[in-house]
Each structure stands twice: as C-alpha cells, then as structure tokens.
Amino acid sequence: IAAFNGGGSIMLAEGETERLIQNALDVSTAFVTLEVLNQIEWMHVSGDSTNATMEGGETDGLIKWVTAGGSVVNTGGSSTTPINFAENFIKDGARSIAIQYPSLYPDVLLVAPELMPDIDLTVQSGANRPIVQVASAQNEGFVAGASVAYYNTGYSVLNIKEEPYLSPSFNSSISQAAMIAYNASQVKHAELIKLSAQEVARTDTSLKRTVTTNWAQEHRIAKATFICSSVKSAIT
Numbered sequence: 001i002a003a004f005n006g007g008g009s010i011m012l013a014e015g016e017t018e019r020l021i022q023n024a025l026d027v028s029t030a031f032v033t034l035e036v037l038n039q040i041e042w043m044h045v046s047g048d049s050t051n052a053t054m055e056g057g058e059t060d061g062l063i064k065w066v067t068a069g070g071s072v073v074n075t076g077g078s079s080t081t082p083i084n085f086a087e088n089f090i091k092d093g094a095r096s097i098a099i100q101y102p103s104l105y106p107d108v109l110l111v112a113p114e115l116m117p118d119i120d121l122t123v124q125s126g127a128n129r130p131i132v133q134v135a136s137a138q139n140e141g142f143v144a145g146a147s148v149a150y151y152n153t154g155y156s157v158l159n160i161k162e163e164p165y166l167s168p169s170f171n172s173s174i175s176q177a178a179m180i181a182y183n184a185s186q187v188k189h190a191e192l193i194k195l196s197a198q199e200v201a202r203t204d205t206s207l208k209r210t211v212t213t214n215w216a217q218e219h220r221i222a223k224a225t226f227i228c229s230s231v232k233s234a235i236t
Contacts, residue, residue: 025209029197032211036195044189044217045110045165045180046173059217062110062180062187069222070182071096077230079175084234085118093181093226094153101223105156108184110163112177113170114233119160120148121235176230186220 039054047054047061066072073093077083090109097105111119123131123146133142151158158181164170166178193214200208 025207029209029211032209033195033197036211036213040189040213040215042165042171045163046171047217056214059215060219061217062182063174063178063227065219065222066180066182066225066227070225070227071100071223073226073228075228075231077176077232079230082176082230082232085115085231086234087122089179089228089231090151090158090181091153093228094155096226097224098155101221104183104186104221104224105153106181106183106224106226107156107159108182109151109158109160110166110180110182111160112167112179112231113162113164114167114177115179115231116160116162117235118233119151120146122151123148177232179228179231180225181227182225183221186224188218190216190218192216 043054043058043061045061046063047058048064049058049060052058071093073089073096075083075086075089094105131146135142149160151160163180166174166180168174168176191213193212195211195213197209197211200210202208
C-alpha cells in the first residue's frame with residue numbers, strides 16, 4: 001500500500017489514507033455492534049423496565065415475566081445456597097403448566113452453561129433409555145458422552161438452548177444459575193427502528209459512527225412458562 005517517492009521516504013499511495021480510515025471505522029463499528037447485541041440479549045433475560053441500567057431504558061426480561069406470571073419450580077435452593085440439578089425440576093415445571101394452563105406448552109428450554117452437562121446426562125439416567133453404539137471390528141471410534149438437543153416432558157418437546165445470561169458467571173444481576181422454559185410463539189423481539197450504524201456530525205477532526213436500535217420485547221401468555229432458579233451442577 002506504500003509507494004517510494006524517489007526522495008528517500010515512504011508515503012501512502014493515493015487513496016490509502018481514506019481506505020485505512022474506513023477500515024478503522026468498520027472495525028470499531030463491528031465491536032460496538034457486538035456490545036449493543038450483548039446488551040439486547042441481557043435485557044431479553046434480565047431486563048427490568050422499573051430499574052433501567054442500559055442506555056435508553058430497558059424492557060422487562062424473561063426472568064421478571066416468568067417469575068411474575070409463570071410457574072416457579074420449588075427447587076429447594078436459595079440465592080445463597082443453590083441446590084443440585086435434578087431432572088425432576090423440568091418435569092415438575094411441565095406438570096405445573098399442564099395443571100394450570102393445558103392449552104399451551106413450552107417448546108424452548110434456556111439453560112445456564114454450567115448446567116448443560118447435567119442436561120446431557122438425562123438421556124443416560126435409566127436402563128429404559130440406553131445409548132447403543134455399534135462397534136467396529138477393532139472396537140475403535142466410540143463416542144463418549146451425549147449431547148441432548150431436545151427434552152420430552154411428556155406434555156411437549158423442549159428445544160434445549162444454552163443461555164449465558166442465566167449464569168452468575170456472565171450476569172452479575174443474578175446470584176445463582178437458572179433454567180427457563182417458554183413457548184417461542186409467545187415471545188417476540190419487535191424492532192421499531194432497525195439496528196443500524198450512522199455517521200455522527202463532526203465536531204472535531206475525528207470521524208465517528210453511532211450504532212442505534214429502537215425495540216421492544218413482546219410477552220404474551222406467562223402461564224405457559226416455568227423457571228427453575230438457584231440451581232447448581234450436580235456433577236462434581
């Protein structure tokens with residue numbers, strides 16, 4: 001990108017200054033956009049419109065919505081003393097929904113990262129659900145462990161998804177790990193003004209962009225949800 005000018009010095013070729021400035025802006029915009037998306041995800045989980053800590057305010061998140069109107073599974077844990085994960089927590093939550101609102105069931109289960117290995121072990125928790133592998137002639141190539149993508153509660157099938165902001169390791173606003181189940185048709189991200197980057201009017205010699213979005217999270221029927229709070233991994 002540089003050119004020798006014949007006078008013993010190196011200078012940028014024509015147009016390279018503009019290209020480098022544009023590249024720097026693009027990189028900066030990418031990092032800021034990632035930060036904005038992280039803030040949006042945090043609000044989807046932990047947002048509280050009455051205690052806004054984010055720029056421009058907050059929407060109510062899943063934790064507030066589910067705790068206020070859904071089924072709160074009595075895990076036996078507390079904010080100071082979490083309880084070991086048990087498969088029955090998921091079954092109890094599904095049963096509670098079936099009792100109070102049997103016309104709609106959850107189809108998504110958000111799980112804190114530290115509880116994912118426990119979810120993967122539910123497929124191995126009984127002789128009635130064995131994992132069978134076909135051995136090769138050399139008895140090689142076996143796969144250890146399992147990855148559970150769906151869980152059948154008996155009422156509906158939950159799509160298992162990892163959610164970092166349900167873990168206190170990623171989210172300082174909660175004290176212990178949790179799981180949340182809901183129906184995807186009842187939770188929507190509504191963009192009122194699309195996420196975009198725009199150049200800011202110059203007030204000095206620097207070029208700046210701003211990344212903005214205007215959105216709301218739509219929650220509908222909370223009775224088809226459950227939350228399992230104050231849980232820790234049973235794997236030691």
